[in-house]
Amino acid sequence: MKKTAEIVIIGGGMAGLATAYNLATMGMKDIVVCEKSYLMSGSTGRCGAGVRAQWGTEMNCLLGKASIEIFENLNEILDYEGDIEFKQGGYLLMAITEKEVEQFKKNIALQNSLGIKSVLLTPQEALDIVPELNIEGILACAFHQKDGHANPFHTMIAYAEAAKRLGVEINTFTEVTGIIVENNRVKGVRTNKGDIMTDKILIAAGAWSRDIGAMAGVDIPVRPERHQILVTEPVNPKLGPMIMSFAGNIYLQQEPGGEFIMGFGPAEHETYSVTSTWDFIETMCKKAVRYLPYMKNIRIVRQWSGLYEMSPDAQPILGKADGVEGVYIATGYSGHGFMFGPITGVLMAQYILGMPTSIPIDKLDLGRFERGELIFEPSVV
Ligand SMILES: Cc1cc2nc3c(=O)[nH]c(=O)nc-3n(C[C@H](O)[C@H](O)[C@H](O)COP(=O)(O)OP(=O)(O)OC[C@H]3O[C@@H](n4cnc5c(N)ncnc54)[C@H](O)[C@@H]3O)c2cc1C
Incomplete structure (x- = not known):
């Protein structure tokens, strides 16, 4: 396992792997993913894997539509020998x-x-x-x-294999147990297999994201x-x-x-x-x-x-934490993170690299809860 990384991504589900892959395609080196169990052991391997653009908030509509466009070409994009079985x-x-x-x-x-x-x-x-x-x-x-359904296992294997080919290190059975923060800046992560020094983490830990946030002193209301x-x-x-x-x-x-x-x-x-x-x-x-x-x-x-x-408004939380430098967040999908995964992987990679995001994500930031700027998504089961 690497001892230093440009970024440590915490969580080997849709959010973590899609972001790792996109960061690597955009040129970032030394990307390390830590997953406490096997890949897809969280929600991604347990989901219904439905994909839709029919939403009640503009943001979710945009995320759903953009993800469908990616799903339609994902076998080719990821150079996958299998089939993600996207049925529309x-x-x-x-x-x-x-x-x-x-x-x-x-x-x-x-x-x-x-x-x-x-x-x-x-x-x-x-x-x-x-x-x-x-x-x-x-x-x-x-x-x-155009809405539909994909195979979550094939989709994730496709992302993981493509990311590995681009040099991403994926460590399974590697649990993050602490975040090293000094002077309000991330310095590294502690895992059950040793520390990794880094100044950037991405919290993509699904339903466990609040626990990881707490390790860095950041409250993520998931x-x-x-x-x-x-x-x-x-x-x-x-x-x-x-x-x-x-x-x-x-x-x-x-x-x-x-x-x-x-x-x-x-x-x-x-x-x-x-x-x-x-x-x-x-x-x-x-x-x-x-x-x-x-x-x-x-x-x-x-x-x-x-x-x-x-999340409190059933929409994702994408962005970074104010207060602790180097904490990025991609979670809070509220049961729709499989379908939003392909596009949020792109958006988070752009955001982390300081590029303009192809869909503006500022309204999905963590700060919206404190500002009281919630827009509730009505179309959820
Ligand atoms: C029954 C069900 C049906 C669903 N149906 C759909 C659907 O039809 N369409 C859809 O889009 N979505 C659906 N979802 C939601 C979807 O599964 C999730 O939104 C999505 O998988 C979230 O992906 P993620 O990568 O954020 O989280 P996860 O896949 O949960 O990945 C997070 C990972 O973080 C790891 N982790 C946690 N703590 C640590 C730690 N300390 N150190 C290292 N790793 C850690 C976990 O082990 C986990 O593997 C459904 C979910 C369920 C449960």
Whole structure:
């Protein structure tokens, strides 16, 4: 393991690896990634891996749209011999309350103004896209064909291999246990395998980011929230888009291999627990069958859970810490860090290198919480 580095990136998930790769392509040398377990052991290896541009805040729309453009070409960009399996079957968002219909109209106007070609559909029109959808209780739908789904494991292997080819050192089972700060400047990180001297760190530690921030004396208001998810046996492809309801609290999609992946967002207390429950399976099955009655004959093969890294306004925290020189932050994705990963990797690399960012990220800085400049994202499960 290197003893000195130009930057130490803490976290071997989507945020850390995508930023490491982009920093290396932009010319930074001596990039070291420290991951306390195996790569993708955090949320990235546990996620639903849906990718969408249909959001309710301008910032999230821009991040989603730009990431989709990268996902479309990611095999080539990363020179990956495998396939990240990016399938663009769209997202069909279902409104079940009048308030949601109004919100969808606002969202679509915003999205269209940013070049995202989403449309509002009647429930009857939604049947052209998902003929087996039970439209009872659905008042309207929003649809964007370019949204989709990728394979998170292939995506991360592709980033990690590309980063390594460019000289990035990736240390797994290397836990950061402390940050050395002198005179309000980062001087290094302590790990279970020894110290690495550096004047820059990137906190990309997902749901654990608050703990890492505390090691440097920086408060990052990210809390862990357990989300459960399950996968079924593979069956013949039937479902094109991801179907999702915010008020109904469900997302459900079919992978290219035929398995259905689905989850919902129970309100849970702050926890690092990633255990699974029977209650989840029972409620999940009822929700799935309510929208797609044919699901009742499909068997579940596995369930697991992972952590959302929730920020107070459900939008990412990108930038640096005021007060301690050399602390950069890419976290707080609030359950959407897989899809935002490709573009935030680019933006964080530009930012760390002092270049203008291709999308302005100043509104996503850590200071917004103290300034009270939160813009709440309404379109989350
Ligand atoms: C059930 C579920 C479904 C989801 N579905 C979607 C979806 O459909 N689309 C989407 O975009 N997102 C989804 N997400 C969210 C997505 O998984 C996360 O937002 C994203 O993976 C965050 O990536 P990250 O790199 O910031 O964090 P992580 O992948 O969690 O990586 C952080 C890493 O930091 C490491 N770490 C922590 N502490 C230390 C330390 N002290 N030293 C060294 N390393 C440390 C951890 O081990 C971890 O590997 C879902 C999440 C869950 C749980």
